[in-house]
Amino acid sequence: MGAACCRPEAIDFSGEVNLFHFFLLRSVGKGAFGKVRVVQHKQTKTLYALKYINKAKCVKMKAVANIVQERRLLEEIDHPFVVNLRYAFQDDENCFFVLDLMLGGDLRFHLDRQGAMPEATVRFWMSELCLALDYLHSKKIVHRDIKPDNILLDEKGHVHITDFNIAVHFSERRMLTGVAGSLAYMAPEVLTKRGYSQQVDWWSLGVVAYELIFGKRPFRGRTNTNLTESIMMEQLHWPEDVAAKCSPEGQKAIRAFLERDMHYRLGYKLGGGGLEDIKVHPWFRGVDWDAVLRKEVHPPFEPDPKKANFDATHELEELLLEENPLKARKRKQGQDLGTLSKEMRMMEEQ
Structure with missing residues (x-):
């Protein structure tokens, strides 16, 4: 009797948003506090930019207050000429911001x-x-x-x-x-x-x-x-x-x-x-x-859609140098917030 094939666990799109809701596509950037890659929502097929910040690195760089503040500010903003926040969530390792995708480069x-x-x-x-x-x-x-x-x-x-x-x-x-x-x-x-x-x-x-x-x-x-x-x-x-x-x-x-x-x-x-x-x-x-x-005025400069309007080395670095590549992980159950550092607890709660 053959072994039963492992089926992927069903995704609950009606529950809280998490990384399992997205296909992870190419890396397009990185900054002092995190990296950015293109993702696609598995249900709606909409493309977004995913900015993710390693929590431990964030604590080490004393940037926790900045990350919390950035999320709070982005929740107040929605404008045609701003990169708007669409979802925000976290797992045990990273904080995630899902933002409007800009394919034209900076x-x-x-x-x-x-x-x-x-x-x-x-x-x-x-x-x-x-x-x-x-x-x-x-x-x-x-x-x-x-x-x-x-x-x-x-x-x-x-x-x-x-x-x-x-x-x-x-x-x-x-x-x-x-x-x-x-x-x-x-x-x-x-x-x-x-x-x-x-x-x-x-x-x-x-x-x-x-x-x-x-x-x-x-x-x-x-x-x-x-x-x-x-x-x-x-x-x-x-x-x-x-x-x-x-x-x-x-x-x-x-x-x-x-x-x-x-x-x-x-x-x-x-x-x-x-x-x-x-x-x-x-x-x-x-x-x-x-x-x-209303974005009714035609822009005089249009980025070339046939070219990558960002530095391609970000994708190479992710493929060749990243020791712990990004992937969806389930959160640890029953975690006691009292055992976490003040900074880690701040990220969990806020």
Whole structure:
């Protein structure tokens, strides 16, 4: 009598979401706190990006509070130009975020691949990013790490803000003072620790606009000290070919985003001009903001669907170097939370 064939256990799609609900596809990225791979929901067949963070590594890097905070913030957000959270769960080893899948790659990848972008393309992306930032700020959330690496394109070429690892809630009554973000994109008031709120995102957006149009950042230095001095003190310089790459209106907009006096910075401005000031700026004249929000404006740059718009080495590393490859595992039953460290218990509970 032959042995009975082992049948896979039935998946309960009506219960809590877990990794068994997804097919694990290729790896597409990694960061300081985790890795990202494409997954497909087994029931709906919808493709997503799965960000997973090893709990033990998270504790070792003292990043537990960041991960908990990121999940809480993402639960508040749903916007056309943000990488939105769709599911969140955990197993004994990892925390998982299931997010909108962006197949167009990040703007850093495209900058590295083809260099500076046409001004019209950058202005289009800026209009979408302005709407996203205005939405986040209306929720009293400041991102604090706006840069090309954290701006993803979907397959049609629309931009989406991602990575809320150091995003926080802000209050005008109690300004933030923590030094957070990527140095090259930090606003002067972050470096001086004199207090800030949402205006720092508009500065970072100005740095991104300059970098996309000219292929290099406006403030540079060989060391962190030199870079800090450049951000704090140096005049904004334009490349010799500025007239060929950027209109006078575009230059004025970038200069207004990179206003060192945060009270007069475009997007913030004392008195609360905010997005309305951006909408009436000459650079954005002619933009149909309602159509942009509805994604009815055709993006001037469309990622090549025949090419992988991400670094293929992530997949190779997962195949060749990963000692403990990701797979769905059942949770241990009857675990006593009292036996866990404070950090591990925090992740379990929150």
